[in-house]
Amino acid sequence: xxxxxxxxxxxxxxxxxxxxxxxxxxxxxxxxxxxxxxxxxxxxxxxxxxxxxxxxxxxxxxxxxxxxxxxxxxxxxxxxxxxxxxxxxxxxxxxxxxxxxxxxxxxxxxxxxxxxxxxxxxxxxxxxxxxxxxxxxxxxxxxxxxxxxxxxxxxxxxxxxxxxxxxxxxxxxxxxxxxxxxxxxxxxxxxxxxxxxxxxxxxxxxxxxxxxxxxxxxxxxxxxxxxxxxxxxxxxxxxxxxxxxxxxxxxxxxxxxxxxxxxxxxxxxxxxxxxxxxxxxxxxxxxxxxxxxxxxxxxxxxxxxxx
Numbered sequence: 001x002x003x004x005x006x007x008x009x010x011x012x013x014x015x016x017x018x019x020x021x022x023x024x025x026x027x028x029x030x031x032x033x034x035x036x037x038x039x040x041x042x043x044x045x046x047x048x049x050x051x052x053x054x055x056x057x058x059x060x061x062x063x064x065x066x067x068x069x070x071x072x073x074x075x076x077x078x079x080x081x082x083x084x085x086x087x088x089x090x091x092x093x094x095x096x097x098x099x100x101x102x103x104x105x106x107x108x109x110x111x112x113x114x115x116x117x118x119x120x121x122x123x124x125x126x127x128x129x130x131x132x133x134x135x136x137x138x139x140x141x142x143x144x145x146x147x148x149x150x151x152x153x154x155x156x157x158x159x160x161x162x163x164x165x166x167x168x169x170x171x172x173x174x175x176x177x178x179x180x181x182x183x184x185x186x187x188x189x190x191x192x193x194x195x196x197x198x199x200x201x202x203x204x205x206x207x208x209x210x211x212x213x214x215x216x217x218x219x220x221x222x223x224x225x226x227x228x229x230x231x232x233x234x235x236x237x238x239x240x241x242x243x244x245x246x247x248x249x250x251x252x253x254x255x256x257x258x259x260x261x262x263x264x265x266x267x268x269x270x271x272x273x274x275x276x277x278x279x280x281x282x283x284x285x286x287x288x289x290x291x292x293x294x295x296x297x298x299x300x301x302x303x304x305x306x307x
Contacts, residue, residue, distance in 0.1 A: 009038030010053040035059040054083035069098040136211040139195035147210035168261025169283040172215040226263040226298025256292035
């Protein structure tokens with residue numbers, strides 16, 4: 001089992017070595033001796049806890065704590081302050097800035113191990129709770145809340161780096177008929193099976209696939225131009241049909257999906273919602289053209305149709 005990662009930021013080699021010796025059997029410990037190194041390390045590693053010395057040269061621990069708590073990448077990491085400053089005003093200042101605890105030097109091995117263990121357990125619980133709150137219970141994929149929280153940040157990232165950006169809407173064809181024929185428990189199983197099949201294709205860190213509501217899903221992904229995105233979604237549509245889930249439908253003897261999407265390289269003045277609506281229009285067209293197909297709008301303003 002992989003150990004939890006702890007970041008120690010302390011300008012004293014002796015103190016840092018002491019903390020390593022106390023914690024290294026139970027945790028993976030990284031040491032930085034300057035606040036600048038510590039800030040960079042905190043942004044690049046998945047740390048479960050930071051031990052931060054308050055009295056540091058150049059930038060003090062309070063200033064670094066404030067920066068960590070105002071940065072998206074590091075705001076969630078619990079920070080324990082370590083200091084020989086005993087005045088209650090310093091403790092109060094640290095806690096108000098977002099530290100989870102305040103340990104006075106000289107540090108007791110028993111105390112620091114207990115505090116570290118407590119705050120890592122709390123952190124893990126909070127992360128599990130947060131993750132569960134962003135997962136759709138029926139399908140196990142991202143829910144609409146997570147989609148709404150992440151889609152705009154991916155859009156802004158595409159603008160910042162001038163990357164091709166795609167958004168698509170999809171839903172299960174004639175799903176009401178399926179429910180009426182086979183019952184709602186079977187319908188729930190179909191939603192879950194389709195979601196798992198589709199999500200297995202969205203494996204990159206830049207991909208986001210979520211249940212939008214009912215039998216409808218949404219996906220956002222970066223890096224594919226229109227033709228590439230169109231072919232990618234064709235493969236996904238085919239994979240769903242090849243599940244061969246029986247359906248009493250005029251579209252196909254099997255459960256199928258319709259897909260509509262759009263690809264572009266977004267500019268700063270453009271609105272994400274405009275292209276989400278365009279993707280929804282493409283989905284409407286896919287249904288209008290007969291369902292069980294992909295209709296895509298590419299960066300050259302061409303509509304790509306599968307059939």
